Amino acid sequence: MWNERYATPEHVYGTEPNAFLVSLAHRIPPGGRVLCLMEGEGRNAVFLAGLGHEVTAMDGSEVGLAKARTLAGQRGVSLQAMHADAADFTIEPGAWDGIVSIYGHLPPPLAERIHRAAAAGLRPGGVLILEAFAKSQLGKGTGGPKDPAMLYDLEILCRQLAGLRLEIAREVEREVHEGRHHTGLGSVIQILAVRKA
Numbered sequence: 568m569w570n571e572r573y574a575t576p577e578h579v580y581g582t583e584p585n586a587f588l589v590s591l592a593h594r595i596p597p598g599g600r601v602l603c604l605m606e607g608e609g610r611n612a613v614f615l616a617g618l619g620h621e622v623t624a625m626d627g628s629e630v631g632l633a634k635a636r637t638l639a640g641q642r643g644v645s646l647q648a649m650h651a652d653a654a655d656f657t658i659e660p661g662a663w664d665g666i667v668s669i670y671g672h673l674p675p676p677l678a679e680r681i682h683r684a685a686a687a688g689l690r691p692g693g694v695l696i697l698e699a700f701a702k703s704q705l706g707k708g709t710g711g712p713k714d715p716a717m718l719y720d721l722e723i724l725c726r727q728l729a730g731l732r733l734e735i736a737r738e739v740e741r742e743v744h745e746g747r748h749h750t751g752l753g754s755v756i757q758i759l760a761v762r763k764a
């Protein structure tokens with residue numbers, strides 16, 4: 568499904584980074600190793616590489632990652648594009664200064680495994696930045712999965728990130744205009760979580 572969605576010359580989520588990530592990118596330790604989960608066509612990874620981070624962009628869509636590589640080339644930055652299914656993907660514990668998940672919706676058991684692994688994957692001082700649609704997004708028609716099980720719940724997400732200091736953990740409504748699939752007022756969960764140094 569994702570390969571089909573991405574099989575068009577345009578970047579369907581745009582080429583500009585996610586606004587929540589932009590507002591918090593300065594919290595990632597300088598020159599850090601950053602893992603962008605479910606990164607699609609690379610808009611966030613390319614932005615972070617441009618800030619001087621060493622970025623790995625992981626996604627299950629080869630077509631999306633090919634566009635990520637092209638975008639990186641156009642912007643004169645380098646990144647590692649890693650084709651992997653989240654179901655088989657291992658996040659090395661204590662290895663990352665930043666882990667980013669932007670609209671990385673997964674089915675519940677897999678989401679739990681990945682979020683717990685992301686929490687464990689941070690180095691001391693490392694940060695997790697996550698934005699995703701909340702359950703209350705259902706029916707809004709402005710983006711996100713149509714299956715309610717794929718939408719996230721703030722309380723559950725916070726439990727999955729146990730062990731991290733949650734500096735931001737909130738559900739908000741905001742205008743999301745990021746490509747042609749995210750087009751208006753959306754209910755989103757926003758997380759900034761830090762592994763204590």
Ligand SMILES: C[S@@+](CC[C@H](N)C(=O)[O-])C[C@H]1O[C@@H](n2cnc3c(N)ncnc32)[C@H](O)[C@@H]1O
Pocket residue numbers: 569580585604605606607608609610611625626627628631651652653654668669670671672673
């Ligand atoms: C809504 S897009 C978000 C892409 C990107 N993070 C962004 O903000 O532009 C969701 C992404 O999750 C990826 N994805 C979905 N299920 C996945 C899985 N099981 N393993 C790896 N990637 C997956 C899709 O390929 C898609 O690129």
